[in-house]
Amino acid sequence: QSALTQPASVSGSPGQSITISCIGTSSDVGSYNLVAWYQQHPGKAPKMMIYEVTKRPSGVSNRFSGSKSGNTASLTISGLQAEDEADYYCASYAGSIIYVFGTGTKVTVL
Amino acid sequence: QVQLQESGPGLVKPSGTLSLTCGVSGGPINGYYWSWIRQFPGKGLEWIGYIYSSGTAHYTPSLKSRVTMSVDTSKNEVSLILTSVSAADTAIYYCARDVTGPFDNWGQGTLVTVSS
Numbered sequence: 072q073s074a075l076t077q078p079a080s081v082s083g084s085p086g087q088s089i090t091i092s093c094i095g096t097s098s099d100v101g102s103y104n105l106v107a108w109y110q111q112h113p114g115k116a117p118k119m120m121i122y123e124v125t126k127r128p129s130g131v132s133n134r135f136s137g138s139k140s141g142n143t144a145s146l147t148i149s150g151l152q153a154e155d156e157a158d159y160y161c162a163s164y165a166g167s168i169i170y171v172f173g174t175g176t177k178v179t180v181l
Numbered sequence: 182q183v184q185l186q187e188s189g190p191g192l193v194k195p196s197g198t199l200s201l202t203c204g205v206s207g208g209p210i211n212g213y214y215w216s217w218i219r220q221f222p223g224k225g226l227e228w229i230g231y232i233y234s235s236g237t238a239h240y241t242p243s244l245k246s247r248v249t250m251s252v253d254t255s256k257n258e259v260s261l262i263l264t265s266v267s268a269a270d271t272a273i274y275y276c277a278r279d280v281t282g283p284f285d286n287w288g289q290g291t292l293v294t295v296s297s
Contacts (some may be wrong), residue, residue: 107283162228
């Protein structure tokens with residue numbers, strides 16, 4: 072199972088919106104609404120920001136939203152803030168009780 | 182709020198066995214799936230597998246021949262064993278709990294280096 076493809080880096084100015092893509096295949100992202108997104112600050116463990124494509128765990132800002140079209144999932148961060156600067160990873164169920172992660176995206180707040 | 186804490190040797194010799202434990206506090210082990218995930222030095226993440234509190238486990242195909250997970254409900258611990266390790270197994274190893282999931286709650290991770 073290959074890793075999902077994410078852009079290496081995305082940047083934006085404070086207050087702007089940015090979108091991170093997560094490209095999979097018809098065997099993973101395209102087949103299941105089981106895509107999650109994780110935020111990871113340096114030296115810290117990943118933190119779930121989105122699950123089941125669009126749902127936010129309790130306590131996660133509504134500036135974070137998820138969507139999916141075909142084999143591509145997306146994470147949008149609205150009203151970008153300095154604290155959003157981190158690495159972001161997607162993950163998807165890939166069938167046969169297998170999960171696959173994305174390659175990761177570094178978000179820089181200019 | 183559940184807390185997960187990984188522990189184990191930070192250095193393992195090539196061809197040796199990696200053995201880690203995930204201690205769970207602030208919540209029960211029963212009724213949940215528990216995953217192990219590793220993060221390589223280049224920062225890529227890999228799902229190793231998961232185990233249900235009943236003891237049923239599933240592993241990623243590429244590691245299946247070398248991985249064993251177990252659960253001890255009396256100690257509130259989940260364990261990972263990885264055999265025949267090489268430098269390619271050097272990574273930060275995380276345990277995570279699946280609720281709405283996957284991987285809702287993560288431990289802080291433990292770095293394991295494979296080197297002689």
